[in-house]
Amino acid sequence: MCSNVIRRMNEQQLIDGCKRNDRLAQKELYDKYSRKMMGVCMRYVNDRETARDILQEGFVKLFTNVDSYLQEGPFEAWMRKVFVNSALEYLRKMDILKEAVSLDQAPEASSSFHSVLTELSAQELLTMVQELPAGFRTVFNLFAIEGYSHKEIGEMLGITESTSRSQYTRARQLLQKRIGKIL
Amino acid sequence: MNKDTDSFEHLFRTKLKNLEADTSPEDWEAIATRLTKTKRLAMWQRWRYAVAVILILLIAGGGWYWSNRVSELDFNVDKSHWEDTLNAQPNIDTREHIFTDDADEPTTSLETLSKHGNSIPSIKVASKQIEEKTNLSVNEDSRELATNIEPLPLPVADSHMGLLIADAAVAAVGFGNIKAKKVVRTAQKKWTFGTGIGGLNGGTTNLAQTYLLRSSSIEDRDLMMLNAPANFNAGITPQTKIDHKIPLSFGLSINRNINERWAISTGLVYTLLRSEWETEGEYSTKTKRYLHFAGVPLAITYKIAEWNKLSWYASAGGMGEFNFAGQEKASFYAGDDKPLQTRNTPVCMKELQWSLNARTGLNYPLMKYVGVFAEMGLSYHFDNGSKIETVYSRKPWNFSPQIGLRLGF
Incomplete structure (x- = not known):
């Protein structure tokens, strides 16, 4: 007290x-x-x-x-x-924001992982995010977690809005791929 | 965006946005170390340096004035004129002739001298010098001559003049019927610099029948709540001991003498105000506060009397002070001697503190340019509306003796 x-x-x-x-x-x-x-x-x-x-x-x-x-x-x-x-x-x-992932590595979009995601712990999700390439990881954090728009992200990182969108898409696909390995 | 995307982002956001991770103890230490290095100067530190600069300027200005001062006792002697005068002076035997002639007649020595000395340019010059230095007219009607003229620090070229003046004085006394008037003149010092210290004024101690804390770590009602059960059982009334310590002050002053009686002075005064608040009980607090003030006084001084170099004076004036720094240390105790928590907080009174004062004292010259003084003073500190309580809040009238040194030029 x-x-x-x-x-x-x-x-x-x-x-x-x-x-x-x-x-x-x-x-x-x-x-x-x-x-x-x-x-x-x-x-x-x-x-x-x-x-x-x-x-x-x-x-x-x-x-x-x-x-x-x-x-x-x-x-x-x-x-x-x-x-x-x-x-x-x-x-x-x-200078690691420019790391890119080749198109060959980007998996195809998969179906919803809603039920799997809810079962994963925060630490497991964090590990998956940390495994992303730096550029994808940054855009994913800014858009999905912090809530910035792609326009704002473009201004912050010095990239175009479309680049931000594509990087986020790539990040999401990589995460889905990663989650798919757990299943 | 489709529903799947929204849920995907939502789930990541829900689980990761407020994710917490462990830190290391070294992290705060590293942060604190960097903050200490990059800490900007607090306002009070800037004021401290400003006060130091002002003090240095005052001392340097005094030293510059001292090194360029012009003595009031200098004789502007034209050496070439003196050389002619000395060469024209008769033999010293003439002086004996002066003393033996007209010895029974009550005349001024210089009158006698002039009878025989008209041809002696040096005597005329001596007469003129006596008039200038003694303010007495050395003419045939004058019956008074200055005697006991103290040896004036004449330049080497005037040594002979000094001899002539002294001789004239001795001659005047030797005639017996000359009314001797002792004149001792001391040169009026125009500037004096002083330094003094004081602080024998009493503080105040009060006991308030409630909790009156000055702590930022715990409020009055919180302490009341903590101690309520114990106080209720024991029938104890909450009390706060408020102790305002004796103000300590140190000052540098500069005085300008307007004439022989009046002078005006100003300077810089540093004052330290210390206060303590103490409560007792199962949970207790102790708060100490230190406030540092810098003040600029302005006063006018009147020399009431002087005898045997000891002078008695009175002065009146005012002072404006500002609080340039302050600190409050609050400690919270829970039953034992070791504080549970100690918090240091900077404190500063934004309002200026104005006061009026009247002083009387004695000044005595120890050496040629150094004198010692002791004085007693009474001051009144006006309520400046500050929320910060000091000794002046409870005791606006203050008696403060001071002692110190003065340098005169």
Whole structure:
């Protein structure tokens, strides 16, 4: 009860504390959101160490630029954007967004895997996403998980809208193929 | 998009969007280390550097003025004129002749001198110098001559002039019927720089019959709730001990003497205000707050009296202070001595703190340019409407003795 009382610093207080560079507020915000943001980072790269690097970079950017949060929407949504951008920046720096999959490797579209998908755990789905090529994985995350449109994805990644659509289609087909192996 | 696609995306989104993954303890340490390196200067740190720059400028300005000062005691002597004068001066035996002539007549020595000295240009020059330095008219009607003229630090070229002036004074006294008037003149210092420290003004201690916390980690009602069962059983009333410590101040001042009596002064004053809030009970808190102020005073000083170099003065003025830095440390205890949680929060009073003061004190010169002073003062701090409570909130009238050093030029 004591810890609940003590830690009843609400999100607004945390944000205000972070704006004042209060290290305790920053730590509390980190404790609150680090696991969720680590999940975001894990979806964009295929190894844990790289995900940790992106996580650290994301929080440094977050605390450094917290003043730019104008409270126009939920803080978590704004925070998520910071981490997505950190992941994309890493991928651009590593120049691995241009990885492509040849048409030969792209499987044909299969029937619905609805029942199979519902039985798979989140960790299993994450593993499948991590196995995708970087470019497909990025577009898939941005479209299917984060909810960006192909137009927005094109602007973010510097590709055309049609390229974004085709990459997403390829990503989906690869995932279906992967799921098919489980059956 | 078809239904299958929608469900495909929906399932992935549902399971992966809020997926959580474990982090490592080293992650936060790495983040904190990077934040420390890239931390921008807090506003109070910028003010600290600004105050340091102002202090350096004040000291440098004082040092520059000191190195370029012009002494009031300098004689603007035309050396070439003096050389002619000295060459025209008669033998020293003439002086003996002056003393022996007309010894019974009550005349001024210089009158006597002038009888015999008209042909001596140096005597005329000496007369003129005596007039200038003693403000006394050295003429036939004058019965007063300055005596006990303290040796003035004359330049080497004027050493002979000094001898002539001294001789004239001795001669005047030697006649016996000259009313000697002791004149001791000291040069008025135009500028003085001072530094002082004070803080013997008392603080305040109050006991509030409720919880009045200043903690950002726990609120009054939360602590009330935690302690309610124990307090109820024991019949204990919640209390907060509020302790405002003695303000400590240190200042640098610069004074400009308008005339022999009046002076105007300003400077820079640093003040530290410390306060503590303490509660007791099964769950207790202790909060300490430190507020750092920088103030610019403005005062006018009047020299009331002076004797044997000791001067008594009074001054009145005002000061505006701003809070450039502050910190609050709140600790929460749950029954033992070790705090369960400690939180440090920066605090800053946005409002300016205005005050009026009146002081009286004594100043004594220790050396040529250095004096020591001790003074007592009374000040009143106006309510600036700030929510941050300080000793001035509870005690607007303050008595504050000060001691320090002054450098005069």
